[in-house]
Amino acid sequence: MTEMSKIVKTITAITFPFVTIYGLYIIMHGHLTPGGGFQGGAVVASACAMILVAYGSKWVLDRVKEKNLSVFESLGAIGFIGIAFFGLIFGAVFFKNFLVGSNFLFGIIPASGSGLADINTGGVLPLMNLAVGLKVIAGLFAIVLVMAYATTSYKEGKK
Amino acid sequence: MIFNIPYIAVVALILIGLYAIIFKRNLIKIVIGVTLIESGVNLFLITLGYRTGSVAPIYTSKPQGANIMALPVPQALTLTSIVIGVAVLALMLSLVIFIYRHYGTLDVKKVRRLKE
Amino acid sequence: MNIPEYTPALVVAIPLLGAFLTPLVGRVNDKLRNIFVILILAINAMLVALLSYDVLVNGIQTYIFGAKDLSYPIVRILFEVDAMSVFMAIIGSIVLLVAVIYSWAFMKENTGLDKYYTLILLLTAGMLGMMLTGDMFNFFVFLEITSISSCALIAFRTDSAESIEAAFKYIVVSAIGALFVLFAIALLYGQYDALNIAALSNAIQYTFLDKIALVLLIAALGMKSGIAPMHMWLPDSYGKAPATISLVLVSATLASLYGALRVIFTLYGNVLSTISNSGIPLNVSIGWLIIALAVVSIIIGVIMALIQSDFKRLIAYGAVAEIGYMFLAIGTGIAALGTQYGETALTGGIFHIMNDAMDVGLLFLVAGAIYYSTKESSLNKMGGFARNMKYTTILFIIGFLAVSGIPPMNGFASKLLIYESTFMLNPILAIIAILGSILLLAIFVKVFYSAFMGPEIPRFKNVKEVPKSMLFAMGIIACIIIFFGLFPELVITNIVEPAKNALMGYSGYVSQIVGGGI
Numbered sequence: 001m002t003e004m005s006k007i008v009k010t011i012t013a014i015t016f017p018f019v020t021i022y023g024l025y026i027i028m029h030g031h032l033t034p035g036g037g038f039q040g041g042a043v044v045a046s047a048c049a050m051i052l053v054a055y056g057s058k059w060v061l062d063r064v065k066e067k068n069l070s071v072f073e074s075l076g077a078i079g080f081i082g083i084a085f086f087g088l089i090f091g092a093v094f095f096k097n098f099l100v101g102s103n104f105l106f107g108i109i110p111a112s113g114s115g116l117a118d119i120n121t122g123g124v125l126p127l128m129n130l131a132v133g134l135k136v137i138a139g140l141f142a143i144v145l146v147m148a149y150a151t152t153s154y155k156e157g158k159k
Numbered sequence: 160m161i162f163n164i165p166y167i168a169v170v171a172l173i174l175i176g177l178y179a180i181i182f183k184r185n186l187i188k189i190v191i192g193v194t195l196i197e198s199g200v201n202l203f204l205i206t207l208g209y210r211t212g213s214v215a216p217i218y219t220s221k222p223q224g225a226n227i228m229a230l231p232v233p234q235a236l237t238l239t240s241i242v243i244g245v246a247v248l249a250l251m252l253s254l255v256i257f258i259y260r261h262y263g264t265l266d267v268k269k270v271r272r273l274k275e
Numbered sequence: 276m277n278i279p280e281y282t283p284a285l286v287v288a289i290p291l292l293g294a295f296l297t298p299l300v301g302r303v304n305d306k307l308r309n310i311f312v313i314l315i316l317a318i319n320a321m322l323v324a325l326l327s328y329d330v331l332v333n334g335i336q337t338y339i340f341g342a343k344d345l346s347y348p349i350v351r352i353l354f355e356v357d358a359m360s361v362f363m364a365i366i367g368s369i370v371l372l373v374a375v376i377y378s379w380a381f382m383k384e385n386t387g388l389d390k391y392y393t394l395i396l397l398l399t400a401g402m403l404g405m406m407l408t409g410d411m412f413n414f415f416v417f418l419e420i421t422s423i424s425s426c427a428l429i430a431f432r433t434d435s436a437e438s439i440e441a442a443f444k445y446i447v448v449s450a451i452g453a454l455f456v457l458f459a460i461a462l463l464y465g466q467y468d469a470l471n472i473a474a475l476s477n478a479i480q481y482t483f484l485d486k487i488a489l490v491l492l493i494a495a496l497g498m499k500s501g502i503a504p505m506h507m508w509l510p511d512s513y514g515k516a517p518a519t520i521s522l523v524l525v526s527a528t529l530a531s532l533y534g535a536l537r538v539i540f541t542l543y544g545n546v547l548s549t550i551s552n553s554g555i556p557l558n559v560s561i562g563w564l565i566i567a568l569a570v571v572s573i574i575i576g577v578i579m580a581l582i583q584s585d586f587k588r589l590i591a592y593g594a595v596a597e598i599g600y601m602f603l604a605i606g607t608g609i610a611a612l613g614t615q616y617g618e619t620a621l622t623g624g625i626f627h628i629m630n631d632a633m634d635v636g637l638l639f640l641v642a643g644a645i646y647y648s649t650k651e652s653s654l655n656k657m658g659g660f661a662r663n664m665k666y667t668t669i670l671f672i673i674g675f676l677a678v679s680g681i682p683p684m685n686g687f688a689s690k691l692l693i694y695e696s697t698f699m700l701n702p703i704l705a706i707i708a709i710l711g712s713i714l715l716l717a718i719f720v721k722v723f724y725s726a727f728m729g730p731e732i733p734r735f736k737n738v739k740e741v742p743k744s745m746l747f748a749m750g751i752i753a754c755i756i757i758f759f760g761l762f763p764e765l766v767i768t769n770i771v772e773p774a775k776n777a778l779m780g781y782s783g784y785v786s787q788i789v790g791g792g793i
Binding site: 173180186189193196197200203204207232233236239240243246247250251254255257258261262270271272273 | 426
């Protein structure tokens with residue numbers, strides 16, 4: 001895809017951090033408000049797709065290689081399965097929530113109907129949200145990137 | 160009667176999606192038909208979780224005097240189904256890009272080298 | 276750590292972990308990645324063997340995710356493994372191990388092999404999860420994982436236009452089928468507020484919505500298994516995929532057949548003898564419907580295989596006919612529920628599942644070996660291979676004798692059971708089945724003569740035998756075929772009879788969860 005005009009590029013560069021922060025907020029607060037890993041990851045990936053449309057695929061493909069994105073995707077997936085296996089090692093059941101009720105990281109149990117809860121609850125859930133969010137960001141961005149690469153290389157007459 | 164409107168919408172979406180898959184000749188319209196059926200089934204899943212007079216099932220912000228919360232299990236099922244739908248849609252669109260590159264057309268009656 | 280306790284979860288989790296580690300390992304070295312994948316699948320096969328020993332000796336094993344015990348109402352996802360699940364899991368793990376050993380040499384010239392091995396490991400996890408799970412929505416998720424991975428693997432050779440067309444047809448049909456399965460699951464959940472198979476089977480009454488759910492489930496899972504008239508995707512996909520992927524796809528479609536069996540016998544097991552409005556019991560109507568579809572698919576498979584000129588497409592139509600045999604036996608078992616010959620039919624059908632995976636798989640691997648040596652896949656241009664490729668010829672003879680049911684191969688044992696029991700139900704069915712076998716033998720003898728015998732074509736004067744790893748992989752399956760053919764009694768009493776008893780005795784499955792508790 002070709003790039004768009006200077007006004008569009010400037011406005012995209014200004015709004016990109018806000019959309020990314022909003023997406024990361026949805027990922028991190030997945031155990032308190034509606035949202036979680038996939039939803040927040042989709043928001044951040046749509047911000048990355050906005051960059052791709054505004055700046056043109058050639059500019060983005062010079063800076064981001066698809067091979068490096070697959071490393072992030074693997075790391076996110078390994079994080080998810082690894083936390084499940086840690087449940088097996090520390091709690092003797094697969095996928096067990098071994099951090100709730102403990103003092104280590106996310107262990108407080110809130111009371112029902114108590115208004116706004118703090119983020120320090122939920123056990124293993126915020127960590128799994130982060131892993132899934134990372135995987136979804138990398139995966140959806142790689143899909144859009146590869147589709148843009150496929151259409152441009154066809155138009156330029158290669159293969 | 161007003162509580163039956165989501166179910167009527169589900170049937171309408173599924174029938175329109177089936178019509179698009181069976182009778183349309185453009186490959187992209189067939190892909191849109193599959194997405195319409197998926198939207199209809201997701202709507203059906205999430206409508207099952209409503210109980211009359213209920214509030215949103217958030218554990219830490221229960222308002223005073225409300226006794227019933229909506230069922231949270233269908234919401235998890237619908238979310239899983241939406242994610243699966245995104246993956247299937249991405250795969251189908253990538254295949255359509257390849258078919259256009261090989262055959263030069265998006266007409267489903269001409270993409271037929273595998274006969275009998 | 277007590278390993279036999281965790282095997283139901285580890286059988287699915289270890290291929291998943293391997294699938295996510297494969298791109299990272301592949302960045303280091305190629306050979307290391309191949310060895311890593313074979314190691315993961317070998318560990319998986321050993322875990323499946325351990326699990327099957329545990330189930331056949333100790334009874335139904337369950338594994339609950341996320342907690343130690345089950346509180347009522349049942350909200351946890353759990354894996355419930357009985358003898359029928361273990362039977363299918365044995366088939367799946369053997370087939371996948373053979374496929375990966377074969378693809379060491381077969382896929383060597385292709386690029387992008389990182390993604391190939393990742394997708395094969397994902398397909399393993401999805402397939403084994405489908406066979407072991409005890410929860411309906413979990414079954415749907417694993418069904419979708421399997422179909423997405425297998426579609427991406429069918430389209431693996433992106434430079435050939437027909438592969439992409441076959442993959443597109445497969446994904447549209449498969450996505451619609453899976454969405455109808457989800458619709459039926461939503462119907463059942465909306466009525467009974469349970470997703471667990473045992474809990475649903477306990478609570479099901481035969482209302483109007485249950486009838487709709489049963490029809491949708493049988494139609495969609497039958498479409499994924501490849502029975503006529505929903506078989507249209509099968510010759511395209513099996514014919515145009517790489518040979519190892521055709522082998523793995525056979526096993527994946529048999530997993531959908533297992534899903535259909537689980538729905539009919541366990542989920543609706545309580546109501547299978549209710550009398551409907553027209554005076555016919557439910558099992559008779561379902562049984563005769565399945566028998567009708569099976570006879571149609573045997574006839575279509577055999578007749579369409581007569582006129583094919585592409586090698587793998589011909590074998591694919593033979594696979595359609597074999598699925599017809601399986602469904603014929605299962606339909607007889609359902610229609611004659613409670614009689615002696617009904618149980619024999621069900622035993623024959625279940626035994627034929629394993630035999631068909633091995634036979635048709637061996638034929639696909641032989642076709643792949645010929646494609647590897649000569650880059651040729653059309654029967655009109657082949658000839659005279661027996662001079663240079665001796666071992667491949669012997670393996671092809673073993674394969675087609677087994678498919679047509681000639682002793683001493685394993686196809687004979689299961690087909691004899693099918694002929695006996697369908698004759699008791701209605702003699703015409705047995706006549707159609709025997710005629711189908713004879714026609715399959717005739718077709719494959721024609722293929723053997725035109726491809727392997729005959730005068731030598733000058734273009735193929737210098738073909739060499741295929742590499743040793745491919746011969747080793749094909750040899751494993753040939754040894755299993757001959758062993759099952761020489762000692763069918765051993766296999767039937769130890770593996771097939773417990774599977775049939777577990778399938779028909781649904782009350783044992785239910786009372787493991789609902790009645791006595793864990």
